[in-house]
Every structure is written in C-alpha cells, then in structure tokens.
Amino acid sequence: MKGGRIALKQANWQNTIKHLEEMLTTMKFGSITLVVQDGKIVQIEKNEKIRLP
Numbered sequence: 001m002k003g004g005r006i007a008l009k010q011a012n013w014q015n016t017i018k019h020l021e022e023m024l025t026t027m028k029f030g031s032i033t034l035v036v037q038d039g040k041i042v043q044i045e046k047n048e049k050i051r052l053p
Contacts, residue, residue, distance in 0.1 A: 016041055 023032055023046050035043035 016044070019044055
C-alpha cells in the first residue's frame with residue numbers, strides 16, 4: 001500500500017472505476033460497498049433501495 005492508497009494496476013483501477021460509474025448512474029437510492037482483501041478490491045456490492053410513492 002502506498003501513501004494509504006489501495007495498490008492496483010492501472011488497468012484494474014480503470015476497470016473498477018468503470019464499474020462504479022455504471023452502478024452510480026443506474027442507482028437512485030442505495031449504497032455501494034467495496035470489499036477489500038489484502039489491500040486489494042476483490043468485490044463490489046450494490047444495495048439498491050426502491051422508494052414507493
């Protein structure tokens with residue numbers, strides 16, 4: 001880990017950012033959780049809420 005940042009290869013980091021952006025643009029309410037193991041992001045969880053009128 002460098003300077004408190006998660007060490008990822010540039011290609012992996014760009015892929016992770018792409019997934020996060022896609023999740024954020026399709027979600028109105030909810031949360032996104034990054035699962036980290038040994039200093040690396042190994043899973044992204046999306047918990048979406050649907051609000052009824």
